[in-house]
Amino acid sequence: MPAAALLVAATALLPREAGWAAVLALVIGLGVPHGALDGEVAKPFLAPRFGRAWFPVFAAPYLALTAAVLMAWRWAPDLTLAGFLALSVLHFGSEDAGPGRPAEALVRGGLPIALPALVRPDETARIFAVVTHTAMPVLPDWWTLPAWAWLVLASAWLCLRRPPFETLAELAGLSLAFLVLPPLSAFGLYFVCLHAPRHMRSLADDPARAPAVDGMGRAVVLALPIFGLTLLIGLLLWPTYPQANGVERLLALTLQGLAALTVPHWLLDRWVEGRLRAGDDRGTAPAPSR
Ligand SMILES: CC1=C(/C=C/C(C)=C/C=C/C(C)=C/C=O)C(C)(C)CCC1
Numbered sequence: 001m002p003a004a005a006l007l008v009a010a011t012a013l014l015p016r017e018a019g020w021a022a023v024l025a026l027v028i029g030l031g032v033p034h035g036a037l038d039g040e041v042a043k044p045f046l047a048p049r050f051g052r053a054w055f056p057v058f059a060a061p062y063l064a065l066t067a068a069v070l071m072a073w074r075w076a077p078d079l080t081l082a083g084f085l086a087l088s089v090l091h092f093g094s095e096d097a098g099p100g101r102p103a104e105a106l107v108r109g110g111l112p113i114a115l116p117a118l119v120r121p122d123e124t125a126r127i128f129a130v131v132t133h134t135a136m137p138v139l140p141d142w143w144t145l146p147a148w149a150w151l152v153l154a155s156a157w158l159c160l161r162r163p164p165f166e167t168l169a170e171l172a173g174l175s176l177a178f179l180v181l182p183p184l185s186a187f188g189l190y191f192v193c194l195h196a197p198r199h200m201r202s203l204a205d206d207p208a209r210a211p212a213v214d215g216m217g218r219a220v221v222l223a224l225p226i227f228g229l230t231l232l233i234g235l236l237l238w239p240t241y242p243q244a245n246g247v248e249r250l251l252a253l254t255l256q257g258l259a260a261l262t263v264p265h266w267l268l269d270r271w272v273e274g275r276l277r278a279g280d281d282r283g284t285a286p287a288p289s290r
Pocket residue numbers: 035084085087088091092112113116124127183184187255258259262265
C-alpha cells in the first residue's frame with residue numbers, strides 16, 4: 001500500500017495529461033477491482049434460489065443500470081454529474097465511517113468531493129468539462145456552495161465529536177493530499193489506497209458478506225474475472241467517446257464508467273446490508289461451490 005501511495009503521488013510530477021493517464025491507469029488497475037467483487041457479494045443470496053443461473057440474474061440488472069447511467073451522461077450531463085457526486089459522498093462515507101454514523105459519513109465521504117472544489121476549483125472544472133464533454137469554465141455553484149457547507153459541517157463535527165486519533169490522522173493526511181497534489185492525483189490516492197482496500201478488507205473480514213472472500217489474496221483472485229469483463233466492456237465503449245485526444249477519452253470513459261458502476265455497486269451494498277440486518281436465512285441453502 002505505501003508503494004501504491006507513492007506511485008499515485010508521483011503522478012503529480014508528470015505534465016498534466018501524462019499525470020491524468022498515469023492516475024487513471026492506477027485507478028483502473030488497483031481501484032476498480034473492488035467493485036468486481038460484487039458478484040461474490042450477490043452470489044450467496046442468488047445461487048440458492050437460481051442455481052447456476054445466478055450470474056445472469058445478477059449481471060443483467062447490474063449491466064442495465066450501468067447502461068442507463070452511461071446514457072444519462074449524454075442526455076443530462078450536469079444532472080448526472082451532480083447525482084454521481086452525491087452518490088459518491090454516500091458511498092465513500094458509509095465505507096469510511098461504518099453503518100449508523102451519518103454525520104461522520106458525511107464528513108469523511110464529503111472530503112474528497114468538497115476539498116477539490118474549494119482548493120483547486122479550476123483544475124476540477126477542467127477535469128469535469130472533459131468528463132461531461134460540456135463547457136465548464138468555472139465550477140458550478142451547485143458544487144461550490146455545498147462544498148462550503150461541508151467545510152462548516154466538518155469543522156463543527158471535529159470540534160464537537162473529537163474523533164479518535166486514527167480518524168483525525170486520516171482526515172489530515174487526506175486533506176494534505178488534496179492541498180498539495182493535483183485533484184485527480186489526490187482522488188486516485190484516496191480511491192486506490194483507502195476506499196478500495198477498505199472495501200476489500202471489510203468483505204474479507206466479514207464472514208456473512210461474500211463468504212468466499214476470506215482473505216485479501218482470495219479477494220484479488222475472485223475479482224479478476226469480472227474485472228476482465230469490465231475492461232472488455234470499456235474497450236468496446238472506447239470508440240463511442242467523442243473526445244479526440246486519447247487521454248481525455250480515457251478520463252471521460254473512466255469517470256463516466258465509475259459513476260455507472262457505482263450505482264448498482266451502491267444499491268447492492270444497501271440491499272445486502274438490509275438483508276443481513278433482517279436476518280436472511282441463507283444458512284438453509286447449500287453452501288455455494290468453491
Ligand atoms: C475524478 C475527480 C473527482 C471525483 C471523483 C469521484 C466522484 C469518484 C467516485 C468514485 C466512486 C464512487 C467509486 C466507487 O467505488 C474529484 C475528487 C471530485 C476531483 C478530482 C477528480
